[in-house]
Amino acid sequence: MKLKIRKGDTVEIISGRSEDKKKRGEVIRVIPKESRIVVQGVNIRSRHQGQTRAGRRQIDAGIVKFEAPIHISNAMLVCPxxxxxxxxxxxxxxxxxxxxxxxxxxxxxxxx
Ligand SMILES: [Zn+2]
Structure with missing residues (x-):
């Protein structure tokens, strides 16, 4: 199935977590096989990250915030x-x- 929402579109959240409802944001990623999209500033999750090493670089422990994907049915395209x-x-x-x-x-x- 071809998704009607594309990267770069503005969408409004119509259902899902209450703090995200009515929020608008730009679609920054589309995951067609899961019918999910990632919207800037919507569905923010925090992940606690332990201290790790990436080659010679030391990455400090801390909280990483990121946008988790939402199902496409929770968002509606905003007409420009x-x-x-x-x-x-x-x-x-x-x-x-x-x-x-x-x-x-x-x-x-x-x-x-
Ligand atoms: Zn219109």
């Missing part, structure tokens, strides 16, 4: 034209290129 979270339609042009269409304002999301 009407600035609202929207469902995405696909339309195939005469040249065979697929364009994403905002179902709210019917404008092309990928038009630049």
């Amino acid at each position: 034209n009407c600035n609202k979270p929207t469902r995405v339609g696909l339309s195939r042009g005469e040249d065979g290129k697929v364009t994403r269409i905002c179902k709210k304002c019917n404008s092309e999301i990928d038009a630049k």
Whole structure:
């Protein structure tokens, strides 16, 4: 299945952890086989990291914060034209290129 959300898109979180709800952020990674995306500033997790060595470099122990992936169904694409979270339609042009269409304002999301 082809995902309708791509890297670089802005999405709004519509469900999931309460502190993330209604948050908007840029998609920084897409994991198509898991239908998951990583969104900047959303679903922040901390990992305690012990002191380790990477070759000659010493990495200090501490808390590493990182964005954990969220399921794509928890996010909605924000249309760059009407600035609202929207469902995405696909339309195939005469040249065979697929364009994403905002179902709210019917404008092309990928038009630049
Ligand atoms: Zn729109």
